[in-house]
Amino acid sequence: MTVKKALITGITGQDGSYLTELLLEKGYQVHGTARQAPDVIRRRSDGQRAKPYLHHGDLTDGTRLVGLLEKVQPDEIYHLAACSNVRTSFDEPVFTGNTTGLGTIRLLEAIRTVGLPCRFYQASSSEMFGAAPPPQHEETPFHPRSPYGVAKVYAYWATRNYREAYGMYAVNGILFNHESPRRGPTFVTRKIATAAARIKAGLQDTLYLGNLDARRDWGYAAEYVEAMWLMLQQDRPDDYVIATGTSHSVRDFAEHCFAHVGLDHRDHIRFDERHLRPSEVDHVVGDASKAHRVLGWKAATHAPELARLMVDAELDDLNAVLCRAAGTAADSPLAN
DSSP states (O other), rough: OOOEEEETTTTTTHHHHHHHHHHHHHTEEEEEESSOOOOHHHHTTTTTTSSOOEEOOOOOOOHHHHHHHHHHHOEEEEEEOOOOOOHHHHSSSSIIIIIIIIIHHHHHHHHHHHTOOOOOEEEEEEEGGTTTSSSBTTTTTOOOOOOHHHHHHHHHHHHHHHHHHHHHEEEEEEEOOOOTTSSTTHHHHHHHHHHHHHHHHTTTOOOSSSSOOEEEEEEEEHHHHHHHHHHTTTTOEEEEEEEEOOOOHHHHHHHHOOOOOTTTTGTEEEGGGGOOOOOOOOOOOBOHHHHHIIIIIOOOOOHHHHHHHHHHHHHHHHHHHHHHHHHHHHGGGTOO
């Protein structure tokens, strides 16, 4: 029996870690690229028999990408790597374009150069829609409002162009905001969940945020990676929006997080203009009916449940730290 090989760029990120677990469970041999030390992904896969093979990867180096593909010969490529913090992309627009935009076409060109008969997944984003009126679906015109969104639009059209010009099996997964306890600490959902847990423990009192009125379609990352996999199992390549179909404001998400620990978010959240973007995306909500119809995929976890899930994870982590410091669980500020 032939074992399928998958290559995941950005394997150490939130989506990469969940996708790794999913593919290993399905019997894949998983390879991944990362610019940072591989300890993160090793820790996350400690409980699994199979382990991913880790490779240094740099999306600015096309020659190295060719060598990597020749070596690994993957059946499926999941291109997740990007400069993914939207606010940071305003501070580093050239770097964002070089990695998130041009990095994608370097990888596609490497596949073409090697002549690799693989299936390619491009991690597109709801940030491409930007100011387009909701709900957004596969035919909604793009109107990005950040260098990150602009770079993702470039990567989206590069993927479609290589599919149409060279007959490559290449798909765009247009994923709306998807979060989890593994989300990076600079993302607003993780910041809110962390603050709720720390304030409950008496370790801080105030959380500073920017635009509380921005509305997002928040889903659970562990569910969204299954949609990625399903896209590459279809007879024909196509593009799909992946979303819950519901929207909540940043204020709503904060309310859910703080209420879960018995606090009123209004007592602890303060506005800080430094967290504002030069141009804002006010409202995105996805129409994932095509994914439901073709892939059989539908979101099961929505923002209120996600908020509670993330806060519980923060409480567990914080409680473990406090217990180690105190010596006993009874001494922990979070103990019952």
